[in-house]
Amino acid sequence: MTKLTWKANFSASALHAAQAIAADQRLTDPRLAESLAPAAGELNSILIEWLGGNSKRGWRLLVGMSVGIDVNRMLAEQWIRRLRTGGANEASRVARLAGAISDVEAAMTLFYPKLLEQLQLRGRPMQEQWLGYGVGLMAHLRRLTEEAWLVADADAILVHPVLGGGGQAFPTLNRFSIEAVLTNPLAELPEVVRIAWLVSQLQSDLPMFTEELGADRAEPVAALASLTAVLAAAEVLEISRCDEATIQLAIEHWQIAIPALDDVASVLLPWWETYLQTRPKWSIALRALDKMLIGQLA
Secondary structure, three states, rough: OEEEEEEEEEHHHHHHHHHHHHOOOOOHHHHHHHHHHHHHHHHHHHHHHHHHHHHHHHHHHHHHOOOOOOOHHHHHHHHHHOOOOOOOHHHHHHHHHHHHHHHHHHHHHHOOHHHHHHHHHHHHHHHHHHHHHHHHHHHHHHHHHHEEEEEEEEEEEEEEEOOOOOEEHHHOEEEEEOOOOOOOOOOOOHHHHHHHHHHOOOOOOOOHHHHHOHHHHHHHHHHHHHHHHHHHHHOOOOOOOHHHHHHHHHHHOOOOOOOOOOOHHHHHHHHHHHHHHOOOOHHHHHHHHHHHHHHHHO
C-alpha cells in the first residue's frame, strides 16, 4: 500500500483558494471569493506577466511548493529559480512575488483565523476512509497496472474545501492536495477514489513515461489512464463503477483536462479493454492511449 503522510496546510489552502478564483471557479462561499479577489487577482497578474500561457502551471507549482516552506521570500526564490523566471531582476521579482503571496494569506487569515485547527479536524474522516479502502484500492491498482506506476509513499496535503471537493497532483513534488470535505459530494464517486486517482498520477514525471509521450503529454494522458484504472479498482471493491457515465461524471466534477472530444469515454473504455486483453507495459499502454486520443482529433 502507498503510505500517505497527511498534512493540513494553511498556505496551500490560501493559494488553492486564490488559484480557484484566478481560474474563474465558483467558490462555495461567495463572501470568501469577494474577500480574496483583490489579492488573488494581483498574484494572477504576476504569473500571467511572467509566464504567459504557462500561468496555470505556475499556479499549480506554487500551491504544491508552499507546503513545508514557511517563509514566503524563500518560497518565491525557489519558485522563481525552478521556473527560471528571475533573470537580472530576480531580487525585485522575489520581493514582489513574496508580497503577493503574503497578501493572499493575510486575506485568508482575516476570513478564517483558525483555519489550520479546523483543517486538522476536518481531515479525520477522509483519513479514516483511506485506512478503510486505501489498501484494497492500491492493491488492485498494482494488479491492474504495474509496480513502477505507483509511488511507495507521498504527502497528502489537506486544504480548505472552497470548491466543495477538489484536489490536484504534483508529480514533481511527490504530493497531492485534497479538499478536506466531511462527506462525499457525489455518492457515485467517493473521495477515497479521488485520492487513489491523485496518488496514481505521481509517477507520471518519471523518464520511463515522459520519454514515451513527451513531458507535455505525459500528465494529461496519465490523468485519463489513471482514472480508468482507478475506477476499475473501485468497481472491484463495489464503491464505484467503471463505465461511460461514471467516467464522464469524474471528468466533469474532478475537472480533468481532456482533449476537445465530445465523448472521451468512447476512447477510454475500448483502450482499457484492449489493455486488459494484451497487458503491455504501462508506458506502452499510455502511448497507445495518446495515439487514440490524437487520432480522434485528426
